[in-house]
Amino acid sequence: EKVVPHKSSDQAGKSSACQGCPNQNICASGAAKAPDPAIEEIRQKLTSVKHKILVLSGKGGVGKSTFSAHLSHALASDDSKEVALLDVDICGPSIPKIMGLEGEQVHQSGSGWSPVYVEDNLAVMSIGFLLSSPDDAVIWRGPKKNGMIKQFLRDVDWGEVDYLIVDTPPGTSDEHLSIVQYLSGAGIDGAAIITTPQEVSLQDVRKEIRFCKKVKIPVIGVIENMSGFVCPKCKNTSQIFPPTTGGAQRMCEELNLPLLGRVPLDPRIGRSCDEGRSFLTEVPDSPAAVAYQNIVQTSQRAARGQRLLYPVLPVSLQGWGNWRAAFM
């Protein structure tokens, strides 16, 4: 059996299994071992960004973009804070619509791409701003998606920012590996994990939590979305996505993670998202908006605690090499 050594190994390009590979010379020279210089460029670019938070879920359609958007709105409601929201869902960018920015374009300046501002202290970037129509499909394999994420991190002129919130697509693949790799120099404060109550969702979310452990991203906590529905007519509560295995609460107990809160289903959330308005200011007294505000406050406290417990661990190149060798 031919076992090709990993490009980071000392045997790279030198094993008999490397014979005939077009990359043999590059591997043998050691050039392939060198970290991507973009990691250092991004570290320098993002020295002006204090906190970097990922919003993750293994499952699609659980409300990652809704949470990312409303977390950004909530943080930006403090005028003294500068907030940036980056959408790395390259094939399904929902952030421009949810933030009410459809049709906006990115401008190029001397210092990079200018993000689109919703308010003075809330900047947004998404591939949606680079498409000629919101229905345009982005039919790209991994390397092109990764290149776009690199550009978003290295070439966007965010300025001085307190919080950079990164909305991600579902899964544990190219986008997730790239954001972690490119931010390995700059450091990631932690990840907020979103789920819905049913086991089919929790199963994928446990995979995402394993991903965080592998790449050494602290989990700030878990948010359970679509957690019950109160009938507007009779006020009866229905568990539309039943927590057949105990929901996020049981999972958090088992994995020793904080449950940051539960957000009930509310048709006004979907409507606000479609109309590009913040649900938090549209219906601030609704149970869902109150749940969101509590989660944001808990997240801020948790993030501060997390920084003490887990002094920001940039994924070390050593660590990256180890797990990359194991999983790639």
Added chain:
Amino acid sequence: EKVVPHKSSDQAGKSSACQGCPNQNICASGAAKAPDPAIEEIRQKLTSVKHKILVLSGKGGVGKSTFSAHLSHALASDDSKEVALLDVDICGPSIPKIMGLEGEQVHQSGSGWSPVYVEDNLAVMSIGFLLSSPDDAVIWRGPKKNGMIKQFLRDVDWGEVDYLIVDTPPGTSDEHLSIVQYLSGAGIDGAAIITTPQEVSLQDVRKEIRFCKKVKIPVIGVIENMSGFVCPKCKNTSQIFPPTTGGAQRMCEELNLPLLGRVPLDPRIGRSCDEGRSFLTEVPDSPAAVAYQNIVQTSQRAARGQRLLYPVLPVSLQGWGNWRAAFM
């Protein structure tokens, strides 16, 4: 500016921009232009499979796996039909749980991998059967996912099959391009597109429909899931994901596509999925089960019509090259 010619172009490996690229010799030799031999191997392997149907959506969490599973159950309820269900969601495989097959393993036989049988005439394959624990994360970039999809198509011993249903992850990226490319010799009958009623979902679904047009996959029709919720106590209907732009019906009118049906939200669907049982036999008289049965019958009729209107168009290598050159 250096413009690198595409590997399928006559200039591949010969342009000045190719100087120094480790793949220059391969490109110049023309070897990179040749189609993957797996396409022909898969064509031969799948001559025993009559119909191949993809289940697609740009959006996650709209019910692709639930629909794929229940379409398979419904088709297999006719004892004279052989049905196969293939899960190509590599990072978030839900099919083993929904089909009640968690913990099952794939067996290797002389003629390939044996799928897992739910019933005599219903075979299933998923990466979930290859994991040591259902919580294991599959942290893979595109090429490894593509290799797994190739193996599923080329190495699984499906036998004589009437319908192969392929459940996919959200998006328009590696898994989607690979399934279309690897089935380009065998031919795809068409795609069923799943959405929920709100515009944030429809926007991603329109991207998926554009993808189908680009790769010349006929759209069999659209299914609207999570379409209203009837309170079990007072029978009032709530639009939890409001169709703010007219829902799937308006989209189908605009794009001239058949709307195959609408399935209401029902907590018993989620519960059946978590418990690995078919919702269609658990609560056959529920409005959601009736909607599903109607959709399956309409799909069968539509698929027959579609085959007449659109005589199965294997994506031609020419066509593939054209759009690949444009989008990759």
